[in-house]
Every structure is written in structure tokens, then in C-alpha cells.
Amino acid sequence: MAQNRFHTGSGPSQRQLRVGELIRRTLSDVLMRAEVHDPDLNRHSITVGEVKASPDLKVATAYVMPLGGHDANDALAALRRNQAELRHHVAKAMSLKYAPQLRFVLDxxxxxxxxxxxxxxxxxxxxxxxxxxxxxxxxxxxx
Structure with missing residues (x-):
């Protein structure tokens, strides 16, 4: 009988947690070093509090907040605008089969x-x- 490919426990699997933490660190480093070519995004100091990966690791939801919570909607819009470039940085830093699609939500x-x-x-x-x-x-x- 075939086994289920996905973790069936009540919480995320160890792999989801590990991949989420690696994505969080990578995004934090990229945003801290202002490697994205968007001055609107680079003027914000953004904290990446947590990243939750889907069971198949194809979607990663990043919970973010600009420093002090000021201009949160502007920072969120800038992150969403630069989603492709941020995804490229994450894919380059990690060795996953698929580069996860990044979604940004206010923390x-x-x-x-x-x-x-x-x-x-x-x-x-x-x-x-x-x-x-x-x-x-x-x-x-x-x-």
C-alpha cells in the first residue's frame, strides 16, 4: 500500500521548518544588504519574523514588518513588486528542486x-x- 508523501501530523514537518528558517535567513540577509534594485524597498528596514513553507515546499509565506511598523503597506507593496527578484535570490542560496513562490503577509x-x-x-x-x-x-x- 502506498504511503502518503506528506506529513500527516498536527504541525509542520521538520523539513518544512528547516526550509522555512533557511528562507527567512536568506530573505533577511538580502533585505539587510539591499541587494534588490528597488529604492522604495531599500529605504525600509524590514524584519522577517517567520516563513512558513507549504507541505510540498512550493509556496513560502513570509511574515514581515518594517521597523517600527511605519509605512507597513508601502513596504508590503514593494516586497510584492520585487517578488521575482527575491525568489531568484532565495533559489540561488538554496538547493531545492523548485524555487518556492514567495508570498508576503504583515506580521x-x-x-x-x-x-x-x-x-x-x-x-x-x-x-x-x-x-x-x-x-x-x-x-x-x-x-
Whole structure:
């Protein structure tokens, strides 16, 4: 009986993670050294937070954010405009059968972290956490 070619676990395979990290490093280096011939793209300092590769490694989604989050839409448009040149740099740096198609998405993890910090700074939440800690201490004392 033929086996499934793709990883069937709940998360990405080791190969997907490894290829995604190599693409992330390559994109970061290319953007840092301003190797793309587009002044609009080179004026942005862009962070590549994560790259997720599809199971067949033909599509890679890069989660990016310009420094400080300023002009995020302009930076995203510049990355999408220069997608072919960036793909060429990635293909040259890696030895894959296919050069993955690059997709760029704004990285929203920084926004979620700020929202989480604001939530934990709320007085009601701090009070609830303190109550939970007190109850946990009482349980330990009973043992």
C-alpha cells in the first residue's frame, strides 16, 4: 500500500521548518544588504519574523514588518513588486528542486503582544491573577 508523501501530523514537518528558517535567513540577509534594485524597498528596514513553507515546499509565506511598523503597506507593496527578484535570490542560496513562490503577509504578532501586555496591565485582570496565585498558595499549604 502506498504511503502518503506528506506529513500527516498536527504541525509542520521538520523539513518544512528547516526550509522555512533557511528562507527567512536568506530573505533577511538580502533585505539587510539591499541587494534588490528597488529604492522604495531599500529605504525600509524590514524584519522577517517567520516563513512558513507549504507541505510540498512550493509556496513560502513570509511574515514581515518594517521597523517600527511605519509605512507597513508601502513596504508590503514593494516586497510584492520585487517578488521575482527575491525568489531568484532565495533559489540561488538554496538547493531545492523548485524555487518556492514567495508570498508576503504583515506580521501581526507584535500587535498581539502589545494587546496582551495591555490586557495584563488592566487592574481587573491583575486582581484576578493575584486571587488565583493566593488560592494556589493555599493549596500548597494544605499539602
Amino acid at each position: 501581526e504578532t507584535f500587535d498581539r503582544m502589545d494587546d496582551t501586555r495591555r490586557m495584563f496591565a488592566d487592574e481587573r485582570v491583575r486582581r484576578d491573577i493575584a486571587l488565583d496565585d493566593d488560592q494556589e498558595d493555599d493549596r500548597k499549604d494544605d499539602l
